[in-house]
Amino acid sequence: MNIFDLQDKYKEREFSVVEIVSDYLKRIKEVDNRIKAFVTVDELGAIERAKELDKVDRIDFDKMPLYGVPIAIKDNFSTKDLKTTASAKILEDYRPVFDSTVVERLKKAGAVILGKTNMDAWAHGSSTETSDFFTTRNPWDLSRLPGGSSGGSAAAVAAKMCMASIGSETAGSIRQPASWCGVVGTKPTYGRVSRYGVVAMASSTDSPGPITNNIIDSTLILRVIAGKDNHDSTCSALEVEDYMKGLEDGVEGMKIGVIKEYFLEDMNEEIKEKVKKAIEVFEKAGAQIVEVELMDPKYAVAVYTIVQRSEVSSNLARYDGVRYGKGRKYFGSEAKRRIMIGTHVLSSGYYDQYYLKAQKVRRLIIDDFRRVFEKVDLLLAPTTPCCALKVGSTADQPMFGEMMDILVEASSLAGLPGISMNCGFSKEGLPIGLQIMADQFEEDKCLQAGKFYENERNIVSLEPDL
Amino acid sequence: MKLTKEEVKHIAKLAELDLTDKEIDKYQQELSEILEYVKILDEVDTKNVKPISQVTGFSNIVRADEVGKSFTNKEALKNAKRTKDGYFEVEQVI
Amino acid sequence: MNKYKVIIGFEIHIELSTRSKMFCSCDAWHFQVKPNTKTCPTCLGLPGGLPVANEEAIKMCVKMGLALGCSINKFSKFDRKNYFYPDLAKGYQISQYDLPFCYQGEMEVDGKKIGITRVHLEEDTAKMIHDRDGSGSLVDFNRSGVALMEVVTEPDIDGTSLATTFLKKLQNMVRYLGLSDCDMEKGRMRCEPNISLSCDGKLPDYKVEIKNVNSFRYVKKAIEYEIERQSKILEKGEVPAQETRGFDEKKQVTFSQRLKEEANDYRYFPEPDIPPIEFSDKEIEEIRKEMEELPDKRMERYKKDYGVDEANGLILIENRELGEFFERVVRELVIRGVGKEDFMKVAKIVVNRKVGKDDPEAVDNIEKIVKGLGELIDEDESVRVVDEVFLENEKAVNDLKRGKENAVMFLMGQVMKKTKGKVKPGEVILIIREKANG
Numbered sequence: 001m002n003i004f005d006l007q008d009k010y011k012e013r014e015f016s017v018v019e020i021v022s023d024y025l026k027r028i029k030e031v032d033n034r035i036k037a038f039v040t041v042d043e044l045g046a047i048e049r050a051k052e053l054d055k056v057d058r059i060d061f062d063k064m065p066l067y068g069v070p071i072a073i074k075d076n077f078s079t080k081d082l083k084t085t086a087s088a089k090i091l092e093d094y095r096p097v098f099d100s101t102v103v104e105r106l107k108k109a110g111a112v113i114l115g116k117t118n119m120d121a122w123a124h125g126s127s128t129e130t131s132d133f134f135t136t137r138n139p140w141d142l143s144r145l146p147g148g149s150s151g152g153s154a155a156a157v158a159a160k161m162c163m164a165s166i167g168s169e170t171a172g173s174i175r176q177p178a179s180w181c182g183v184v185g186t187k188p189t190y191g192r193v194s195r196y197g198v199v200a201m202a203s204s205t206d207s208p209g210p211i212t213n214n215i216i217d218s219t220l221i222l223r224v225i226a227g228k229d230n231h232d233s234t235c236s237a238l239e240v241e242d243y244m245k246g247l248e249d250g251v252e253g254m255k256i257g258v259i260k261e262y263f264l265e266d267m268n269e270e271i272k273e274k275v276k277k278a279i280e281v282f283e284k285a286g287a288q289i290v291e292v293e294l295m296d297p298k299y300a301v302a303v304y305t306i307v308q309r310s311e312v313s314s315n316l317a318r319y320d321g322v323r324y325g326k327g328r329k330y331f332g333s334e335a336k337r338r339i340m341i342g343t344h345v346l347s348s349g350y351y352d353q354y355y356l357k358a359q360k361v362r363r364l365i366i367d368d369f370r371r372v373f374e375k376v377d378l379l380l381a382p383t384t385p386c387c388a389l390k391v392g393s394t395a396d397q398p399m400f401g402e403m404m405d406i407l408v409e410a411s412s413l414a415g416l417p418g419i420s421m422n423c424g425f426s427k428e429g430l431p432i433g434l435q436i437m438a439d440q441f442e443e444d445k446c447l448q449a450g451k452f453y454e455n456e457r458n459i460v461s462l463e464p465d466l
Numbered sequence: 467m468k469l470t471k472e473e474v475k476h477i478a479k480l481a482e483l484d485l486t487d488k489e490i491d492k493y494q495q496e497l498s499e500i501l502e503y504v505k506i507l508d509e510v511d512t513k514n515v516k517p518i519s520q521v522t523g524f525s526n527i528v529r530a531d532e533v534g535k536s537f538t539n540k541e542a543l544k545n546a547k548r549t550k551d552g553y554f555e556v557e558q559v560i
Numbered sequence: 561m562n563k564y565k566v567i568i569g570f571e572i573h574i575e576l577s578t579r580s581k582m583f584c585s586c587d588a589w590h591f592q593v594k595p596n597t598k599t600c601p602t603c604l605g606l607p608g609g610l611p612v613a614n615e616e617a618i619k620m621c622v623k624m625g626l627a628l629g630c631s632i633n634k635f636s637k638f639d640r641k642n643y644f645y646p647d648l649a650k651g652y653q654i655s656q657y658d659l660p661f662c663y664q665g666e667m668e669v670d671g672k673k674i675g676i677t678r679v680h681l682e683e684d685t686a687k688m689i690h691d692r693d694g695s696g697s698l699v700d701f702n703r704s705g706v707a708l709m710e711v712v713t714e715p716d717i718d719g720t721s722l723a724t725t726f727l728k729k730l731q732n733m734v735r736y737l738g739l740s741d742c743d744m745e746k747g748r749m750r751c752e753p754n755i756s757l758s759c760d761g762k763l764p765d766y767k768v769e770i771k772n773v774n775s776f777r778y779v780k781k782a783i784e785y786e787i788e789r790q791s792k793i794l795e796k797g798e799v800p801a802q803e804t805r806g807f808d809e810k811k812q813v814t815f816s817q818r819l820k821e822e823a824n825d826y827r828y829f830p831e832p833d834i835p836p837i838e839f840s841d842k843e844i845e846e847i848r849k850e851m852e853e854l855p856d857k858r859m860e861r862y863k864k865d866y867g868v869d870e871a872n873g874l875i876l877i878e879n880r881e882l883g884e885f886f887e888r889v890v891r892e893l894v895i896r897g898v899g900k901e902d903f904m905k906v907a908k909i910v911v912n913r914k915v916g917k918d919d920p921e922a923v924d925n926i927e928k929i930v931k932g933l934g935e936l937i938d939e940d941e942s943v944r945v946v947d948e949v950f951l952e953n954e955k956a957v958n959d960l961k962r963g964k965e966n967a968v969m970f971l972m973g974q975v976m977k978k979t980k981g982k983v984k985p986g987e988v989i990l991i992i993r994e995k996a997n998g
Binding site: 076077078084086091094096098100195196197198199200202203204230231232233234310311313314316317318319320322323324343346347348351355 | 601602604605606607608609610611612613640642644646649650651652699701825827829832833834835
């Protein structure tokens with residue numbers, strides 16, 4: 001059931017919003033003690049909102065395109081009067097006095113916010129294991145991680161605890177958990193969706209985006225949250241496309257690049273196999289498959305390590321416990337590590353060899369993609385080098401996140417859009433993700449290709465056994 | 467590129483982080499590991515390449531000089547642990 | 561007396577008079593306002609707050625640069641200056657590092673050229689006050705994020721009198737351009753002198769920065785004290801420490817605050833939340849056109865074209881509205897045949913506020929005075945005269961009561977005859993009508 005289906009049921013008065021929301025809240029009560037996707041469940045707020053929505057006589061779906069849709073929000077998005085922690089001890093008791101722009105738009109569109117989801121503290125991670133509170137489990141295998149940093153959001157969708165969720169990606173934090181949890185994760189172009197009110201991680205790549213069960217839901221939500229925001233100087237004033245138009249146009253005639261360097265040597269063979277199978281589906285439908293070369297992704301990892309941590313070290317300087325939150329001694333070790341590297345590479349005597357060098361290589365990465373996108377419309381690749389890892393895998397691995405995100409860091413540094421969607425399962429029953437990337441502000445192409453693949457893919461429809 | 471303990475202490479001071487001796491050892495090891503990895507950037511030729519810090523390609527994003535809404539005093543102080551007479555209170559700074 | 565040459569440079573921070581703050585739309589006025597009532601996620605440094613640059617502040621900075629003969633950086637950006645202090649909400653200040661809006665200008669003061677290194681924009685910090693009743697400090701973020709313009713000079717100033725003349729001239733310029741009221745007591749203009757002494761005329765290795773000097777008088781005192789203090793140290797064969805010192809107003813001495821040796825590593829890097837600012841030649845020209853004529857030039861013009869003397873000229877310049885009123889009146893009077901020789905009279909009338917600029921009959925009234933018609937009669941006297949005229953001209957009054965408009969002019973004429981024209985026409989007409997309506 002997608003959002004349209006749900007809204008049809010509302011139209012026909014088959015269900016009330018209160019009933020639907022109650023069902024989801026019940027589901028959360030049933031399974032979340034095992035999955036632990038939620039930091040805060042706002043039962044009262046959600047029911048109250050549902051009641052309000054039920055009172056609406058004639059629902060205008062143009063004005064409220066997300067009417068009655070139960071959504072979970074990653075806990076780094078400010079929600080007015082609702083605890084917002086970024087899964088960090090320092091913000092354990094923080095209650096914002098304002099809504100982030102994304103949340104404001106979702107509320108205005110009629111969505112019902114069920115609660116806030118768990119993440120790696122401060123979004124520093126690709127596992128959700130470095131949350132300062134608890135580890136979220138992968139619904140497909142509770143002994144495994146959901147990925148991160150939007151792990152809670154991805155797990156909540158996969159476990160059907162919400163209809164859709166909102167995540168954020170700095171480099172992989174939407175696509176990677178979506179891949180490990182077998183759901184659709186959409187990372188829009190940097191600057192497409194406002195960052196106002198989102199706890200800042202890396203200011204120059206942070207991109208809020210939807211995590212959903214299917215492409216249509218992603219499309220609908222993106223349309224609502226995207227667009228100019230006067231509070232965010234880096235948010236584009238470019239008009240938001242009607243992403244629904246052309247969604248079903250298929251891929252015939254599209255030029256699709258397959259990145260040679262992204263099929264890593266030490267990558268899980270099953271992933272390579274399933275992704276290649278997916279590519280064949282595109283080819284059969286008339287897309288022209290072209291092999292392309294990009295810079296070795298290991299360089300993007302190094303650039304990202306330096307740039308992201310520099311921005312992080314500065315963005316976390318505001319947490320001094322004076323105006324809100326706890327003091328700096330409550331930072332977890334991952335946060336401390338990132339702050340210190342960032343501080344070091346910006347410091348006097350080191351700036352040129354690290355930060356400046358990284359920003360130069362970043363320009364080369366951007367130019368690299370530009371060159372490739374002159375020849376192709378889209379790029380296809382696996383999303384992650386491996387499937388969901390076991391809980392505990394991140395211990396003693398200071399570069400865990402970066403290595404997990406090796407296939408998404410370059411495109412994130414370039415600010416490009418990308419989606420990840422399920423293209424099969426491993427022998428162990430773990431989801432495998434296919435990522436579709438496009439040029440700046442061409443997320444409509446990603447969604448179009450994604451819809452095509454969703455319609456045509458021949459994979460066994462599975463559901464996590466909970 | 468191994469960092470010395472002194473360097474780690476210096477970084478911690480700049481970042482306003484209080485580290486225990488054990489932590490200094492730990493981070494000395496981990497930070498050095500990470501810095502070692504990023505050395506691969508030396509392999510990339512960046513002669514004549516200008517650094518980039520804004521991937522949007524925008525410029526001149528400004529706002530008109532107009533006054534908008536502000537928080538009330540109550541809202542501003544809402545999450546502070548120590549307040550007094552409408553102010554935030556901190557340890558005496560000389 | 562002194563074998564040492566004093567070398568002074570200034571770092572001047574000016575709070576711009578924009579309506580809203582530098583990077584958010586909170587009201588920028590923070591004087592006598594309840595604490596923490598002008599904040600928002602951005603200037604309070606809340607998680608998720610983001611900066612959006614104030615267009616007017618940028619224009620103001622460029623105007624300042626142009627007035628100081630600076631070059632304008634066609635490509636400019638903001639940078640983060642990272643350090644920790646309770647009054648710094650974000651743990652970094654958004655400022656400008658290597659590409660300030662304006663650079664390499666100069667100002668001529670008393671025949672000497674003072675180099676202007678740069679003019680850039682940044683944001684102000686919160687206000688901290690010592691809690692008298694408690695052990696802590698109190699912080700008010702109303703000032704956090706207010707637009708601050710920083711002017712840095714080359715160390716070209718070689719004495720206290722040049723220093724104060726320079727500051728006064730700069731202050732005038734800023735006021736005149738409408739950028740700030742530069743009220744030093746309110747901290748709207750903060751002057752920090754960097755002082756060192758040289759025995760061979762060359763720039764020495766050290767410099768001492770003095771903070772918290774909030775009047776020109778204190779700047780002079782601080783410099784004098786420093787010259788003495790540093791001389792004594794140099795006499796001993798030592799070098800004064802490179803440091804920041806405060807100024808004690810009561811004792812009129814400077815005192816050590818912190819050693820600048822371990823200079824804070826600010827780890828400047830380009831502000832990722834704000835795209836760069838680019839100017840075209842056309843835009844710079846447009847800003848230049850928007851600028852008011854500078855005080856110097858206006859004084860020249862008053863002297864030359866209007867024959868106004870220095871004393872009255874200064875008043876007309878310092879009070880821009882008065883000056884504009886003066887020029888408006890003169891233009892009008894010229895049409896009425898008043899000659900240049902009488903412009904000084906006009907200036908005096910305006911300066912002494914004999915006729916207010918809000919007077920709707922201002923030009924007429926000034927004309928009368930200038931043409932030697934002397935003092936105009938006041939309202940009470942006008943009423944008395946009208947009463948007389950009414951008594952003497954019953955027919956005309958009746959005509960007026962019956963709606964005949966020319967009766968007004970006739971009665972007016974009678975009043976003019978009686979007073980030899982020393983009345984305010986508009987006032988008289990009102991009185992006549994009021995009386996007619998009873």
